[in-house]
Amino acid sequence: MRTDLLCRCHYFAGLAEETLTAAASAAQLRHVSGGEFFFRQGDPASHFYVLAEGHARLSQITPEGRQVIMGLIGPAHAIGIIAAIPGALYPLDLQATQDSQALTWNQRTLHMLLESHPVLGLRALRMVSSRFVELQDRYRELATERVERRLARAILRLVAQVGRPEAGGVTIALPLARQDLAELTGTTLYTVSRTLSAWEDAGIIRSGRERVTLCDPARLTAIAEDLPTA
Amino acid sequence: MRTDLLCRCHYFAGLAEETLTAAASAAQLRHVSGGEFFFRQGDPASHFYVLAEGHARLSQITPEGRQVIMGLIGPAHAIGIIAAIPGALYPLDLQATQDSQALTWNQRTLHMLLESHPVLGLRALRMVSSRFVELQDRYRELATERVERRLARAILRLVAQVGRPEAGGVTIALPLARQDLAELTGTTLYTVSRTLSAWEDAGIIRSGRERVTLCDPARLTAIAEDLPTA
DNA sequence: CGTTCGCTTGAACTAATTCAAGATAAGTGG
DNA sequence: CCACTTATCTTGAATTAGTTCAAGCGAACG
Numbered sequence: 336m337r338t339d340l341l342c343r344c345h346y347f348a349g350l351a352e353e354t355l356t357a358a359a360s361a362a363q364l365r366h367v368s369g370g371e372f373f374f375r376q377g378d379p380a381s382h383f384y385v386l387a388e389g390h391a392r393l394s395q396i397t398p399e400g401r402q403v404i405m406g407l408i409g410p411a412h413a414i415g416i417i418a419a420i421p422g423a424l425y426p427l428d429l430q431a432t433q434d435s436q437a438l439t440w441n442q443r444t445l446h447m448l449l450e451s452h453p454v455l456g457l458r459a460l461r462m463v464s465s466r467f468v469e470l471q472d473r474y475r476e477l478a479t480e481r482v483e484r485r486l487a488r489a490i491l492r493l494v495a496q497v498g499r500p501e502a503g504g505v506t507i508a509l510p511l512a513r514q515d516l517a518e519l520t521g522t523t524l525y526t527v528s529r530t531l532s533a534w535e536d537a538g539i540i541r542s543g544r545e546r547v548t549l550c551d552p553a554r555l556t557a558i559a560e561d562l563p564t565a
Numbered sequence: 566m567r568t569d570l571l572c573r574c575h576y577f578a579g580l581a582e583e584t585l586t587a588a589a590s591a592a593q594l595r596h597v598s599g600g601e602f603f604f605r606q607g608d609p610a611s612h613f614y615v616l617a618e619g620h621a622r623l624s625q626i627t628p629e630g631r632q633v634i635m636g637l638i639g640p641a642h643a644i645g646i647i648a649a650i651p652g653a654l655y656p657l658d659l660q661a662t663q664d665s666q667a668l669t670w671n672q673r674t675l676h677m678l679l680e681s682h683p684v685l686g687l688r689a690l691r692m693v694s695s696r697f698v699e700l701q702d703r704y705r706e707l708a709t710e711r712v713e714r715r716l717a718r719a720i721l722r723l724v725a726q727v728g729r730p731e732a733g734g735v736t737i738a739l740p741l742a743r744q745d746l747a748e749l750t751g752t753t754l755y756t757v758s759r760t761l762s763a764w765e766d767a768g769i770i771r772s773g774r775e776r777v778t779l780c781d782p783a784r785l786t787a788i789a790e791d792l793p794t795a
Numbered sequence: 796c797g798t799t800c801g802c803t804t805g806a807a808c809t810a811a812t813t814c815a816a817g818a819t820a821a822g823t824g825g
Numbered sequence: 826c827c828a829c830t831t832a833t834c835t836t837g838a839a840t841t842a843g844t845t846c847a848a849g850c851g852a853a854c855g
Contacts, residue, residue: 395705399791403705420691426698456686461650463693468656470700475625475633477707478751482811513834521708523812528835544820544833561629712843743802753844758803774801774852 337362337438343411344385346462354452361448362438367391373429373437374415380423382439383415389435390497390509394518395427404518405470407432407509409497416459419445432510477521485520486530487559490540494549504541504550512545567592567668574615576643576692584682591678592668597621603659603667604645610653612669613645619665620727620739624748625657634748635700637662637739639727646689648672649679662740707751715750716760717789720770724779734771734780742775 337359341347347355364387367373373384376395386408393406393414405427408414417423418440440448449455476485490507499508513524513531520527531547534540539555541548549555556562567589571577577585594617597603603614606625616638623636623644635657638644647653648670670678679685706715720737729738743754743761750757761777764770769785771778779785786792 395701397705397709399709401709403708405701405704416690417694420687420694423691423694426701453683453686456683456690457650460646460686460690460693461653463690463697464647464650464653467693467697467700470697470704471625471635471656474635474700474704474707475627477704478633479627479629479631512832524834525813525836526811528833529811532835542834742800754802755804755845756843758801759843762803772802 340387340411340438341385344413345465346385346413346416346458350452350454350458354454357452358440358448358455359438361444362440365437365439367431367435367437369431369433369435371431373431373435374425376425376427378425380415380418380420380425380442382441383413383418383445384429384437384439385413386410387436387438389431389433391429391431391435392515393427393429402518403521404515407493407496407519409509413462416462418442419449419459482520482522482526483530484559484561486516486522486527487555489516489520490547490549491552491555491559493547494552498549501548504548505552506546506548510545511547570617570641570668571615573641574643575695576615576646576688580682580684580688584684587682588670588678588685589668591674592670595667595669597661597665597667599661599663599665601661603661603665604655606655606658608655610645610648610650610655610672612671613643613648613675614659614667614669615643616640617666617668619661619663621659621661621665622745623657623659632748633751634745637723637726637749639739643692646692649675649689712750712752712756713760714789714791716746716752716757717785719746719750720777720779721782721785721789723777724782728779731778734778735782736776736778740775741777 338352338355341355341359342349347358362385365373365382365384367389369389373391374380374382388410391408391414392404393408394402394404396402408429414429415425417425419442421442449459476488493507493509493511494505497508498505513527516527517524531540531542534555535542537554539549539551539558541550568582568585571585571589572579577588592615595603595612595614597619599619603621604610604612618640621638621644622634623638624632624634626632638659644659645655647655649672651672679689706718723737723739723741724735727738728735743757746757747754761770761772764785765772767784769779769781769788771780
């Protein structure tokens with residue numbers, strides 16, 4: 336079942352059976368309780384992780400103490416390939432938001448794997464590059480777009496990532512506070528609350544305590560893409 | 566002299582003589598006139614570049630036509646390692662802002678180099694990772710900090726990168742319009758102009774047409790870091 | 796010498812933040 | 826089961842940082 340998990344993860348998907356079993360058998364299992372940290376910003380990058388169960392939050396904290404969420408991590412996400420680089424430090428926090436389990440490889444194991452399966456090196460480059468491109472897009476959004484549109488995009492992304500179909504809509508299957516959405520989109524909890532309220536009045540979403548259900552994806556997409564609101 | 570250039574570039578710095586000469590002799594030289602593009606967003610990522618002479622701008626353009634500058638590139642900067650990934654597309658534009666020359670490797674050459682010199686694979690991962698971390702920092706800045714502070718940081722970075730000492734200060738050795746600074750910091754040319762004017766009145770900088778000279782680095786740093794303005 | 800391009804500055808406007816107060820919902824313990 | 830406590834969310838009102846628009850200046854350039 337470990338190899339199943341690895342298959343679902345972009346980093347390992349489609350690799351030779353032999354590579355997968357080698358990786359799977361070299362992995363250790365680590366459990367982290369909700370609220371605890373897999374690692375902290377500034378720690379030596381000692382381990383590479385593939386989340387097996389639970390959810391976690393990648394975030395940075397500013398010198399003034401304001402938090403910025405760089406990503407929400409679910410099962411089959413790979414995190415921390417930076418551990419392949421000798422001497423590197425983690426650039427952000429990875430905090431479990433629920434009780435979580437992850438497969439993990441330490442630096443030495445990772446190096447052995449990379450040496451005996453060179454394709455993993457190219458995969459690592461591919462993964463970091465694609466994250467880089469995503470981050471660039473978010474940067475451009477933040478630099479040029481209004482809060483409402485950024486929030487719309489964030490919700491669409493989350494629905495795509497962890498949406499659970501339900502009567503009358505798709506619910507984001509994560510406890511997600513207004514504050515979290517604010518830190519994810521670079522705004523304040525008040526603006527998020529106001530915007531969600533407006534969308535709820537318009538019948539685009541339904542929402543409650545730490546919960547958002549998307550009812551009218553087409554209209555939210557129209558907001559995200561600035562299409563005519565016909 | 567090609568190997569000299571490579572040595573000054575992070576990607577190749579400190580590698581074995583043999584690797585450097587292999588890379589240098591496999592490279593082609595490409596000339597691009599000011600205003601022309603090395604590559605455009607969406608083009609197949611066919612070449613890896615190390616800029617030898619001139620300057621260039623990495624930028625994205627929004628669907629609405631607003632430009633965001635992701636970086637300013639000078640001699641000895643490596644760009645486009647994404648060409649090592651089969652099937653990848655360039656995620657942004659690289660436009661020469663002056664007549665420029667670059668060493669370049671096409672995909673096939675790059676693969677041969679990477680295969681015969683495995684250290685280059687790790688270097689690639691290291692380079693992308695470190696750019697990723699930088700971008701994360703800029704993202705956090707954009708999400709949490711005011712324009713003045715972001716502008717201060719941008720100028721300090723540029724001074725560090727391409728500062729030329731001069732009587733009474735350090736000048737950014739690049740034609741740099743207010744508009745460029747705006748696109749670099751996610752604001753408008755008007756706000757940049759007002760902020761620079763205020764700094765000039767305060768004696769922190771001197772500035773003119775497409776030119777900025779930093780006179781009082783300490784005070785600008787104080788603004789960037791929000792230190793007491795004693 | 797006139798035109799262009801980049802820069803400055805004022806004035807009006809607006810999106811978003813901040814602060815404050817209260818409402819709602821979810822636990823907690825008696 | 827109910828009162829108490831705590832955390833999340835909502836909403837109004839005041840404020841502000843930054844944008845947008847408009848007009849004009851001044852240096853560079855053909």
